[in-house]
Every structure is written in C-alpha cells, then in structure tokens.
Amino acid sequence: MKKRLTLVVTLITLLSLLVAACGGSNNTNTGGSNKPAEGGKQEKVKLTIWHNFAGDDLRAQAVRGLIDEYKKNNPNVELDAQAIPVDGYRQRLSTVAAGNEMPDVFFVYAGSQSQEFFDAGLLQPITPLTEKYPDWKGNFMEGAFDRFTFEPNQIYSAPIGLSATSFLYYNKDLFEQYNVKVPTTWAEMLTAIKTFNDNKITPIALGNKAPWVAQSTILGSLADRVTGTEWFLKAAKGEASFQDQVFVDALGKFKELVDNKAFQDGANSIDNTQAEQYFIQGKAAMMISGAWTLTNLAASATEEQVAPIEVTTIPAIEGGAGQGGTISGGPGAGFALSKNTTGAAKDAALELIYAISGPDGQKKIAESNSMIMYNMDLEQSNVSPLYLKAFNVVKEATITPVYDAYLSAEAAESINNGLQEIMMGGKPEDVAKKLQDAQARSTQ
Amino acid sequence: MLSSLRTRSFVALALLPAVLIFVVFAIIPIIWSMYYGFFDWKGLGAAKFIGFKNYEMMLQDPIFWRALKNNLILVVSAIVGQVPIALLLALLLLKNSFFNRIIRSAVFMPMVLSTVVVGLIWGYIYNPQIGLLNQVLETIGLESWTRAWLDDPKINMFAVSIPINWANIGPYLIIFIAALQNISSEVNDAAKIDGAVGSKKLFYVTLPMIWDMVVVAIVLCISGSLKAFDHVIVMTGGGPAQSTELLATYMYNNTFTVYRYGYGSAVSTMIILISALLIGLNYIITKRRS
Structure with missing residues (x-):
C-alpha cells in the first residue's frame, strides 16, 4: 500500500513538473513584450x-x-x-x-x-x-x-x-557577335532565339526548380501583353475565367518559347542562382529575371562580366490587348x-x-x-552601373501586376506547377483549367 | 512476491519519464493531427468541421496517387536495393581487418552527412550542364545517354531514389554485421562438418539465423521510405510539375505552401495508415516464410 502511495506521489510530481515546464515557456514567450508602458524612455x-x-x-x-x-x-x-x-x-x-x-x-x-x-x-x-x-x-x-x-x-x-520581377537582361557582346537585333517585338524574339540556338548558345537562361520563377518573371509580363491588365484583375476577382481564350493564348506564347527551345535543357531542375551564373558566364544570351538579379550580380560577378549586360523590358506582342514596355511588379x-x-x-x-x-x-x-x-536623389557614384540602367528602365515603364500577388496561395501553386508542366509538354488548356479550378475553390 | 512487486514498480518508475515524453511529443500530436484532418482549416482563423471530406478529396486527387506510387517506388528500391547490398557488404566485410573497417566507415559516411548536403551533392552530379554524370558519359562516348536527370518525369524518380539508397545503406550494414557476428561458432562449425559451404551455407544456415534482423531491416526500409522527404525536397522540391512528389512532400506543400492545414493533417494521418498497412503486410509475408 505504502509503495503504491509513493508511486502515485512520484507520478504526480513528475506530471506537474512537465506541465510547469510547458506552461513556463509559453509565459515568457508572450509576457516579455506585452508589458504595459509605465514611466519614461x-x-x-x-x-x-x-x-x-x-x-x-x-x-x-x-x-x-x-x-x-x-x-x-x-x-x-x-x-x-x-x-x-x-x-x-x-x-x-x-x-x-x-x-x-x-x-x-x-x-x-x-x-x-x-x-x-x-x-x-x-x-x-x-x-x-x-x-x-x-x-x-x-x-x-x-x-x-x-x-x-x-x-x-x-x-x-x-x-x-519595389519588386520589379521582369527585366529582360541581355548580353550585348553576344548580340553583336551573332549580329542579332535586341528584340522589341515577338517576331524578333523568335528570330533571336533561332539564331542563338543555331550557334549553340542558350537563348534564355532559366532556373525554374523553385517553380515560382517562370511565373513571376516571365508569365506576369508576357500574359499582361496578351490579355491586358484589366482582364487579369477581373479574373483574379472571379469576374473573368482563366479558361478564357485570351489567357490560353497567353500560355500559348509561353509554350512557343518552350517549343522553340528558348531555355536550356533541364531548366526545371536548376535554381535561379545557378541560372544567373550560367547567364553571367556568357553561356546564355538573355535572362528574364527580377530586380533581385541586379543585387545578386552586384555581389557575385566581376566587373568584366557585368560590363556587357544591358537591361530592357521584354518585347511587345503584336495584336495583344496589353501594351509593351511594361514591367510586372509591385510594392x-x-x-x-x-x-x-x-x-x-x-x-x-x-x-x-x-x-x-x-x-x-x-x-x-x-x-x-x-x-x-x-x-529621392541618388548619388550616381554610390550605385552600380547595371542598377542605374535598370533604374532608368523602371522610370519609363508602367508597372503591371505580378500573378502570385493577386492569386490565392493555392492558385499560385497551381499556375507555378502548370508552367513546369508546359515545359514538360503539357497543354495550355489543361493548365488554364487547373488554375481556374484552384482560384474558384479558394475564393468561393 | 514483495520483491517482484518492488522490481516491477521500479521498472515502471524508471520507464515513466521516457513514456511521458513519448506520449507528449509523439502520441498526442498524432491524435491532434488526426483530429485536424476532419477540418477545413487554413492554419489561420476559424476551422470548419467537414467530416471525411478531406479524405474524399485526397482519394480523388491524381497527385495523391502519384505521390503514393512514387513512395512505393522508393519502398521497392529500398527493399531490393538497400537490404541485399547491405547484406552482401556485411558478408564481405565481416572480418575485423583494418581494410574492412575503412570500407565500412566509407559506406557509413553518407549517413553521417547532413541529408541537405547529400541532396546538394547529387543535385550537382545530376546537373544537366555542369553535372559530373553527364560529363562522364560524354567523356566515355555515351553522349546519347546524357539527359536532364531530375527533369524528365520518366526517369527522375529513379534518379532521385539512387542517392536515397546510397545514403541509407550504412545502418543496415551495421545491423547485419552485428547479426552475423552473433551467430555462435558452434553453428558454423556444425555446418562445416555437415558439408554446408558457399551458397548452401548462406541459404540454409546464415540467412535463417539472421532472418529476424532481415525482417527488422525491411520494416525499417518501409517506414523510412514512406516518410522520405529531405533528399527529395532538396533535389527537386517534389517537382517539376509535382512529378517527384512523395506523400511527405505532398503533405508539406499542401500544409505550408498552400496553407491547407486540415488537408495536410489528413494526408499525414493517411501516411500513418499506409505505413501500418504495409508493415502489417510485411509481417504476415515474412512470418509465413519462416
């Protein structure tokens, strides 16, 4: 009997210790910052x-x-x-x-x-x-x-x-070497891609392992040129459908890039930083990427590597509802x-x-x-030349919405995966349907 | 009588802390997660009770089935890869010579490395442009074999399973060596007198003697493969287009990328059920054989 009592007592002590330990940590977590103000600074x-x-x-x-x-x-x-x-x-x-x-x-x-x-x-x-x-x-x-x-x-x-997500970076030297015009229209873009491929240069470096990259850097601007900004804002609110022909066409433009082998092999299994390295080493002629690439290049690339890099916007698309010269981005x-x-x-x-x-x-x-x-006024000597080039591009450009800032988390995931699917041979119609389903499910 | 009671209560008392910790940090969270699996909950705000809806959605989602299939590929590759290779190595490296010990440590080494490091190393090996594998293939004239190993959905699951097997052989090797060393020398001597050598000895004496350990190893393979996560999340993140999604990455992505906590909880409950089912199945099969 006595033994059992000791057992029970020990058990209770142990339990209470455990509870105290758990409770204690909780208290310090919220208590510290919650103290009301009393007295001076x-x-x-x-x-x-x-x-x-x-x-x-x-x-x-x-x-x-x-x-x-x-x-x-x-x-x-x-x-x-x-x-x-x-x-x-x-x-x-x-x-x-x-x-x-x-x-x-x-x-x-x-x-x-x-x-x-x-x-x-x-x-x-x-x-x-x-x-x-x-x-x-x-x-x-x-x-x-x-x-x-x-x-x-x-x-x-x-x-x-300012998260500007879609600059077209290009390597001036490579464009001069192969006598290619910097693309301002979709047709010129396709010509450039063909010429570089013929010369065994990757046209556009892309690292889409984390699947938001293609969506954030390419699709936002590309689709805006085809659909116009208004349509997208409507679709995000559920007043238009992503299965509308105009969006399927926009995905079709992305597929056109894929089909013309604009991106290097295995773009879905290398990350964005590796793609930046690939581009800055002169192995790719272009890269479509956000302002973060400016920062990354300023930190890691040499001056000679950065010198031939120029910045512009991705080409306009003839016959699309949106304007050219815009950049997707937002606060x-x-x-x-x-x-x-x-x-x-x-x-x-x-x-x-x-x-x-x-x-x-x-x-x-x-x-x-x-x-x-x-x-603000910026001292030119305090920033890198590449940054200034980009800064000037932004000043001229209109900012259009980035897709994942307006879509629900689930819909963003769906289009991210959908673009990877298109890169693996998927159909724009299927991807559009999945996106519409996901967006409808999460906004209902 | 009194002394046995005393020993028993001492045992209970000594086990108590471990049991308590296990209950608080393993059993209770599992129960909680089962509970959340019945809710439509974003992790923020109010949770809505929806009964078995999450499970219904899961069974209708083709990605769930793909994840399950990928997990089963891993299970099979672990059972036909890790266990036989570990057993073979154990038989070869049984003697405690200096050379054997070096090889044993080498086999065990990837286990000590952080899985993230293993994932990154293999990510570079498979890199389509600068990867070791493609460069080696090019050098030996097999250029047509080069490909984007982690990209092509037809092969990327197998590409992913190789590093996972490579990294996990170590512990099985140790288990098997210990089991082999436990076979008493009388048994070996008796086998020798009866003329059992070579493969005869292996299949009629050695394997039956360590069969229990083989079963344990297979159980570990199954449960380990079903919760495989870290190598894959580092190498592919479940992509491209969810082609290397596993149950665990599927659960993770739903919970933390898409914020469907309730659904994610249902998936993790499902992982437990599938795991229990497979282990039970394995138990029945191996029991019958022995």
Missing part, C-alpha cells in the same frame, strides 16, 4: 524582429546594418533579431501565425500573405508613424501603400522595396507590427520600423542596388 523593453535578410547580398547586409544601428541607438531595447533564410521564411511565419505567437515586428510580403495575416487579426496599423512623420509618407511613389491598406486610412506596413515587402505588441514595446517597435523603412533606411537600401518605392 529608459524602461527596459524586449522586442523580437523576424526578417529574411539572412544572405550575404548587399541588400541583406544593408538591412541588417540598419537593425544593428537601431540596437546601438536604443540601449534600453533588448532586441532579438532573427534572420531566417528566404526559402523557409514564409513557412516559419505561417507556423507561428497558426499558434498566434508572432514576433513583435516581422517582414511580410505585400499581397496575399499580409492580407491573410490581417484577416486572421494578427496585425495592427503603423499609422501612428505616418502621423508623426507626414513628409515620409508623402515621399512614397504612387500605389506604394495599396497592398498594405486593408481598411480606409490605416496602413499596415511601408514597403522597403515589395515591408515590416509589420504584431497585434500583441502594446505599450512601450509598441512605441519602440514603431521606431524600429521607421529606422528601417524611413528616409535613411530607404537610402541605404537603394545604395545596396535594390529598387525602392521612395522618391
């Missing part, structure tokens, strides 16, 4: 910030530098900064979102991701900052806050980038504020957001050769 505040600037590129270094500077200037803030590699960032964020354990400040993509967080009640507006710094808000380019305004007069983040991601952050922690968090997204921050980011949506 010197109060110790605990903040966490999550971002995906984990890489070695200039932009990531610039943002990390801004965070470090904030740390130095605010000794009363105990800042826990987590740099999470880009590939896993979305997943990590949605995992903590599911448990309502958001960090105080976090980097969030414009469009569907931030919308989903807003719908789940995880965000609070950063509007107090715009009241405190009205000039700052006025300096943003038109439309910068469109994707971060979920209710009238409240903004939930300020973009620290990039920005930092957002968790709903759970209140009091002194909230003030500190807002200042942290301003330290990164404010005028000084935007300047530092621009000088890391990244596109921004903030008007």
Whole structure:
C-alpha cells in the first residue's frame, strides 16, 4: 500500500513538473513584450524582429546594418533579431501565425500573405508613424501603400522595396557577335532565339526548380501583353475565367518559347542562382529575371562580366490587348507590427520600423542596388552601373501586376506547377483549367 | 512476491519519464493531427468541421496517387536495393581487418552527412550542364545517354531514389554485421562438418539465423521510405510539375505552401495508415516464410 502511495506521489510530481515546464515557456514567450508602458524612455523593453535578410547580398547586409544601428541607438531595447533564410521564411511565419505567437515586428510580403495575416487579426496599423512623420509618407511613389491598406486610412506596413520581377537582361557582346537585333517585338524574339540556338548558345537562361520563377518573371509580363491588365484583375476577382481564350493564348506564347527551345535543357531542375551564373558566364544570351538579379550580380560577378549586360523590358506582342514596355511588379515587402505588441514595446517597435523603412533606411537600401518605392536623389557614384540602367528602365515603364500577388496561395501553386508542366509538354488548356479550378475553390 | 512487486514498480518508475515524453511529443500530436484532418482549416482563423471530406478529396486527387506510387517506388528500391547490398557488404566485410573497417566507415559516411548536403551533392552530379554524370558519359562516348536527370518525369524518380539508397545503406550494414557476428561458432562449425559451404551455407544456415534482423531491416526500409522527404525536397522540391512528389512532400506543400492545414493533417494521418498497412503486410509475408 505504502509503495503504491509513493508511486502515485512520484507520478504526480513528475506530471506537474512537465506541465510547469510547458506552461513556463509559453509565459515568457508572450509576457516579455506585452508589458504595459509605465514611466519614461529608459524602461527596459524586449522586442523580437523576424526578417529574411539572412544572405550575404548587399541588400541583406544593408538591412541588417540598419537593425544593428537601431540596437546601438536604443540601449534600453533588448532586441532579438532573427534572420531566417528566404526559402523557409514564409513557412516559419505561417507556423507561428497558426499558434498566434508572432514576433513583435516581422517582414511580410505585400499581397496575399499580409492580407491573410490581417484577416486572421494578427496585425495592427503603423499609422501612428505616418502621423508623426507626414513628409515620409508623402515621399512614397504612387500605389506604394495599396497592398498594405486593408481598411480606409490605416496602413499596415511601408514597403522597403519595389519588386520589379521582369527585366529582360541581355548580353550585348553576344548580340553583336551573332549580329542579332535586341528584340522589341515577338517576331524578333523568335528570330533571336533561332539564331542563338543555331550557334549553340542558350537563348534564355532559366532556373525554374523553385517553380515560382517562370511565373513571376516571365508569365506576369508576357500574359499582361496578351490579355491586358484589366482582364487579369477581373479574373483574379472571379469576374473573368482563366479558361478564357485570351489567357490560353497567353500560355500559348509561353509554350512557343518552350517549343522553340528558348531555355536550356533541364531548366526545371536548376535554381535561379545557378541560372544567373550560367547567364553571367556568357553561356546564355538573355535572362528574364527580377530586380533581385541586379543585387545578386552586384555581389557575385566581376566587373568584366557585368560590363556587357544591358537591361530592357521584354518585347511587345503584336495584336495583344496589353501594351509593351511594361514591367510586372509591385510594392515589395515591408515590416509589420504584431497585434500583441502594446505599450512601450509598441512605441519602440514603431521606431524600429521607421529606422528601417524611413528616409535613411530607404537610402541605404537603394545604395545596396535594390529598387525602392521612395522618391529621392541618388548619388550616381554610390550605385552600380547595371542598377542605374535598370533604374532608368523602371522610370519609363508602367508597372503591371505580378500573378502570385493577386492569386490565392493555392492558385499560385497551381499556375507555378502548370508552367513546369508546359515545359514538360503539357497543354495550355489543361493548365488554364487547373488554375481556374484552384482560384474558384479558394475564393468561393 | 514483495520483491517482484518492488522490481516491477521500479521498472515502471524508471520507464515513466521516457513514456511521458513519448506520449507528449509523439502520441498526442498524432491524435491532434488526426483530429485536424476532419477540418477545413487554413492554419489561420476559424476551422470548419467537414467530416471525411478531406479524405474524399485526397482519394480523388491524381497527385495523391502519384505521390503514393512514387513512395512505393522508393519502398521497392529500398527493399531490393538497400537490404541485399547491405547484406552482401556485411558478408564481405565481416572480418575485423583494418581494410574492412575503412570500407565500412566509407559506406557509413553518407549517413553521417547532413541529408541537405547529400541532396546538394547529387543535385550537382545530376546537373544537366555542369553535372559530373553527364560529363562522364560524354567523356566515355555515351553522349546519347546524357539527359536532364531530375527533369524528365520518366526517369527522375529513379534518379532521385539512387542517392536515397546510397545514403541509407550504412545502418543496415551495421545491423547485419552485428547479426552475423552473433551467430555462435558452434553453428558454423556444425555446418562445416555437415558439408554446408558457399551458397548452401548462406541459404540454409546464415540467412535463417539472421532472418529476424532481415525482417527488422525491411520494416525499417518501409517506414523510412514512406516518410522520405529531405533528399527529395532538396533535389527537386517534389517537382517539376509535382512529378517527384512523395506523400511527405505532398503533405508539406499542401500544409505550408498552400496553407491547407486540415488537408495536410489528413494526408499525414493517411501516411500513418499506409505505413501500418504495409508493415502489417510485411509481417504476415515474412512470418509465413519462416
């Protein structure tokens, strides 16, 4: 009898220890940042910030530098900064979102991701900052806050980038060597592809292993030229169908590229960075890619390698409903504020957001050769020549929507896989149907 | 009586922490995941109870069946690849000589490497432009054999299964060596006196003696192949166009890329069921044989 009693007592002790251990960690997680404000500025505040600037590129270094500077200037803030590699960032964020354990400040993509967080009640507006710094808000380019305004007069983040996803980069030397005209029309594009193929040069480098690449860099701009922007915005809202002939035609243009062997063998099994390397080594004549390629090349390629690279927009398509000379893109991601952050922690968090997204921050980011949506004078000597070329292209171009910023996550996945399917011989009609089904299912 | 009770309660007490940890971190999450499998839940916001709808959708999704087929390819390749090769190597490397130990470590090495490293290495080996495999084929004049190994849906599943088998032979080798060393020398001597040598000895003496271990190895192969994930996610991410999708990557992509947490939970429950089914099947088959 006595033995059994000891057993029971031990069991209970063990259990309670376990429960205490689990409960304890939960408390520290939410408690630290939730402390209400009392007294002056010197109060110790605990903040966490999550971002995906984990890489070695200039932009990531610039943002990390801004965070470090904030740390130095605010000794009363105990800042826990987590740099999470880009590939896993979305997943990590949605995992903590599911448990309502958001960090105080976090980097969030414009469009569907931030919308989903807003719908789940995880965000609070950063509007107090715009009241405190009205000039700052006025300096943003038109439309910068469109994707971060979920209710009238409240903004939930300020973009620290312009994500232009579809430049046509080309190697001037190769075009001169084989006497090819830089394509401004679809017919010229097909001629260029043929000439380069005849000379055993890959026409367009593509690394589509992570399947968003072809969608984000090529399809967005290509389809816009065929369908026009209005049609796409309607289709995304469910007022037009992706099975409309006009979209099937747009996919057909992509298939035309595939059928004419515009991309190198195995484009679906190498990643974007490998494709960039392939292109910069002069093995491919063109590459259709976003502004991130500017940053990557500035960080990794030599000066001689970059010198022959020129930047333009992808060619216009004769007979399409959309214009040429446009670039798909949109306000990039920005930092957002968790709903759970209140009091002194909230003030500190807002200042942290301003330290990164404010005028000084935007300047530092621009000088890391990244596109921004903030008007300012740039010292030409502070940026790379390639970046300036791209910057000038953007100034002239109209920005058109990127597909995955408007589609639901499921529909985006569907078109991403669909483009890979077309590259493997699939039919545009089937891909269009799957996309329409996925979009209809997730917006009903 | 009293002392046996005391030993028993001591055993129970000593096991308690491990059992508790196992229950909290393995059993309860599995039950939770089964529970979520009945909901339409995006991971954010409210969950809607939909009964067996998720399972219905799963069974109607051709990608699910493709993932299952790919997993079965892995299971078969593991059973006909890993187990016999490991057994053969174990027989060859049984003696504890210096040379044998080096080979054993070499076979075991990929197991110690991070799976991400293995995936990246093989990703480069298979690279269509700069990959080792294509370059070797070109050098020996088999240019027509070169291809984009991870790209072509007809072969990429086999291309993917090779590194997975390569990386997983090590532990089976160790298991088999241990089993072979456990065969008592009397049995071997008796076999020798009775004239059992070579393949006769292998099939009538050695294999029956270690049959239990072979069964264990096959069970490990099945469960390991059904939850295979890391090599594939690094090499292909389940692509292109979901042609190398496995049950685990299918679950992962649905849960974390498309945010269908409820559906993903249903898929993971299905993985458990399929795994249990196959292991049960294996149990029945091997039982009958012995």
